[in-house]
Amino acid sequence: MNNFKLLKYAVLSCILLNFASCKSIDIKEKVENKTVPENFGVISSDTLSVAKINWKDYFTDEHLQNLIEMALQNNQEMNILMQEIDITKNEIRIKKSEYLPSVGIKAGTGFEKAARFTNIGAMEATTNIAPGKEMPEPLGDLGIGLVANWEIDIWGKLHHAKNAAIKRYLATVEGKKFMQTQLVAEIAQSYYELLALDNELEIVQQNIEIQNNALNVVKLLKEAARTNELAVKRFQAQVLKTTGLQYQIKQRIVETENKINFLVGRFPQTIQRTTTGFEKLIPTKISTGIPAELLTNRPDIKKAELLLEAAKLDIKYAKARFYPSVGISAGIGYGAFNPSYLLKPESLMYSLAGDLMAPLLNRNAIKAEYKNANAKQIQAVYNYEQTVLMAYVEVVNQLSKIKNLENSINLKQQEVDALNQSITISNNLFKSARADYMEVLLTQREALDAKFELIETKMQQMQSSISVYKALGGGWN
Known part of the structure; x- marks a missing residue:
């Protein structure tokens, strides 16, 4: 009886010691700031963000739609990310399996010869398997059975690990959506850049024709002794300069086409595109909604939130490691020294055991992991807040850019119209010897530059409408 009491007190002391050693350190978590301004710098009555519009409805150009469709299927970076999603999904399966007992089948064989002058050897020498039948020597050992181990998740450690894996899986899904918004926007911007380059090339070719006509006029005037060789050479140089410019634009067209081909996931080929009406393109009207919608519309914000x-x-999970883990192990099967006895009822063997284990000597390592987990949580908070801030700033910048570009285009169009009239006037004045040839050349050069700037500004306007669509969270739905 005294021995039983002693054993009971010993077990109780061990349990109390374990719990005493399980006390964790408390670290206060940082709370993220989810507040955003009420509007994007101006009072807006928009109730629905343009980000809700499907990209197929936002981009109505059929050729552009086809390119985006192909990119979503074939883009290599997108396909790489899809494999990352599968990896995180498998991580969930791994964490879920830790909830369940690990069950396996175990079979083995062997033999052993114990020394005669040992306790086992002495017992074997004086023991008979059956009346008149001595213990075989060496002694065989055959066994087959089931074994199981199970950690009982009392403190929720495995539960937290599984849920963390789920959050990371959902974060990769949001990452895929964010990549899609990036991909859709990049293809659309490159497509409109290509249309702009086509228009620039057309303008250059038109100017080459105009300048060649002017050169022919100057040659005729020289023959009539109404001008000199210097004027002829200056007009000829201007024609050569403009002719060389078209090859620079052609090279940019090839590079832009191949950029789109790369995004689409195919080898270089001609990009099918709309060839007319670029200057008359009107960007989709932007409705911003309220800034709070960014938290749900932008996949990168949702990804940062899930990682947080x-x-x-x-x-x-790290905190639960301070507490004792409770495990159960069990086994059942048959064992014998001879195959003929293996499946007899007397050969049945089984075991059932439970254990309680708490960290004692390795608490410093667990503390370090706990502090690291807290530091990473603080990092995740800053990353989340930075992502929200960046999203808001992107929207404000693009809205301002769209407004300023619209005003710039109106003024630039008036400049182009005025310079086009100046070309005709200067040519007529030069023919009648009332203007110097330098005035004609300067007018032509200014008109060409103004037309280029108008096309570039129009391209920026279209690209800004794409950028604000992406900044508001559009392109993934």
């Missing part, structure tokens, strides 16, 4: 939630669960 996973980091919080990692802290709970």
Whole structure:
């Protein structure tokens, strides 16, 4: 009886010691700031963000739609990310499996010869398997059975690990959506850049024709002794300069086409595109909604939020490691020294055991992991807040850019119209010897530059409408 009491007190002391050693350190988690301004710098009555519009409805150009469709299927970076999603999904399966007992089948064989002058050897020498039948020597050992081990998740450690894996899986899904918004926007911007380059090339070719006509006029005037060789050479140089410019534009067209081909996931080929009406393109009207919608519309913000939630669960997992783990192990099967006895009822063997284990000597390592988890949670908070801030700034910048570009285009169009009239006037004045040839050349050069600037500004306007669509969270739905 005294021995039983002693054993009971010993077990109780061990349990109390374990729990005493399980006390964790408390670290206060940082709370993220989710507040955003009420509007994007101006009072807006928009109730629906343009980000809600499907990209097929936002981009109505059929050729552009086809390019985006192909890119979403064939883009290599997108396909790489899809494999990352599968990896994180498998991580969930791994964490879920830790909830269940690990069950396996175990079979083995062997033999052993114990020394005669040992306790086992002495017992074997004086033991008979059956009346008149001595213990075989060496002694065989055959066994087959099931074994199982199970950690009982009392403190939620495995539960937190599984939920953290789920959050990271969902974050990769949001990452895929964000990549899609990036991909859709990049293809659309490159497509409109290509249309702009086509228009620039057309303008250059038109100017080459105009300048060649002017050169022919100057040659005739020289023959009539109404001008000199210097004027002829200056007009000829201007024609050569403009002719050389078209090859620079052609090279840019090839590079832009191949950029789109790369995004689409195919080898270089001609990009099918709309060839007329670029100057008359009108960007889609932008409705911004309220800034708070960014938190749900932007996949990168949702990804940062999910990673933050996973980091919080990692802290709970690390904290649960301070507490004792409870495990159960069990086994059942048959064992014998001879195959003929293996399946007899007397050969049945089984075991069932439970254990309680708490960290004692390795608490410093667990503390370090706990502090690391907390530091990563703080990092995740800053990353989330930075992502929200960056999204808001992007929208404000693009809205301002769209407004300023619209005003710039109106003024630039008036400049182009005025310079086009100046070309005709200067040519007529030069023919009648009332203007110097330098005035004609300067007018032609200014008109060409103004037309280029108008096309570039129009391209920036179209690209800004794409950028604000992406900044508001559009392109993934």
